[in-house]
Amino acid sequence: MATITNVTEYQAIAKQKLPKMVYDYYASGAEDEWSLSENRNAFTRILFRPRILIDVSKIDMTTTVLGFKISMPIMIAPTAMQKMAHPEGEYATARAASAAGTIMTLSSWATSSVEEVASTGPGIRFFQLYVYKDRNVVAQLVRRAERAGFKAIALTVDTPRLGRREADIKNRFTLPPFLTLKNFEGLDLGKMDEANDSGLASYVAGQIDRSLSWKDVQWLQTITSLPILVKGVLTAEDGKILVCSFFNYS
Template structure:
């Protein structure tokens, strides 16, 4: 196939973003554009993938009450998060190596988030370095940290995040080992990405993606260059297990991080009231209720079903965020009604990125914003901030 033909196909794909009206549309578009092994890496979860379904069904079980003939003019979907107003009550969750979906990766995501007024939480495992990402955005950025084996690596990442102007640090605690992602094992998904005989034909059928791979940056954990150089043949899971995650970590380590990081500190991956209290006792300002989008284990409940108990345990000692299964703006309103400061989501923006680069992520964020605004009108509320448990059916 000639290069001009490939460019034409990519251009046709780009025009398609106007046909995306829902997160599910973006998911379908991403599925069409990505090789199966990349699609499965994003879409899939651990083991039987029941937790992905549980996140959705727990949100589906929440119903909102409508009040009609109230004045719903001048609606406002903004929210105060750690003392500063955010135009959108949605945080783009950390999701590694966005360059897998699009060569502009996190740069496109950061620009889209800036345009739409949403906070982007950059993953430790980002495809571009945290400094490169901070360079293209004036909007609020958070940095997500894994507790790597080497304390030196952990502290150097924290110091770099501070220097680059990141506002908050998010420590992910739900990866004591990497979950078993069965689809990745079946597909032979690895880093660096390898086109193997079993995925070659399917990859060749996605010329737009292939061109991005050939012309874009190397797909790697850029923040860890020089630290995480590994064995080509290893799966991502094995590689991370072996080199990067420290199974000896305890809550005392969070105390050390608290001492080093002066800004807001959040803990991501909390699923029980007991752990939420431990996190806050260790100095966290925020708790992200999350099961890693079902990517770590299958045997956990949906986030919305455990959320209120955690909000109650935390009280006013920290802000609590809901992460997982958010596919529509109404899910974000439901999260607020359950007591969340805001909601977070990973696959929604990742699919948007695959569907249309920066424009695709902007599209997703504008769909979610419009959904939140419409939901406010439909339940008879003017301000997202005022949503609370009285908006729930009990």
């Protein structure tokens, strides 16, 4: 295998090695993929203003997030169903984040559970959370993350319904039968008829609560002592409301 010298090369290699359905799941966006394209373009518009004649023989990129010191201002975002790409999936990601001295955020739709990720060894981990119609399911997930030693909850608020992912529709995407959403195993899912793992995945996706509002963020504060990161704030107006909501500013 050729030496990889740039992170962009991973995508070409993944396209060669992964089944089309799996590759398209990771690589595609929703609808016309305008936001996916714009996100990439936005990074190209970020420019450095280099300063000269500065001693750079020793570089310190460390920073802190919620008081946790990390080696660089880069964290691992939540990505679902990682074992579709590699047998070790989230296990390997957790070990890599720990070795790199940074934070991993585990998707609630992971193919490894919070307990399994915790078992990989030391590391700072956050847990990504959707709010479901059944708040008991939410509370159970939060309690498991707490017991597993996760340090924060990353609440996704910009997905009251999942995007229409056209590549997944064309591929008739389903979670491979040998995998499951491990964080939902053993939960009390109410009236759910867990006939099979693909049924579980479809059920969970359909249970995201479209009525999610600011009061639910405040409710989440009452059931956990962990810090809550609100993931998906896109406007200054919502940022201001959020700060006022959390800190009771006028």
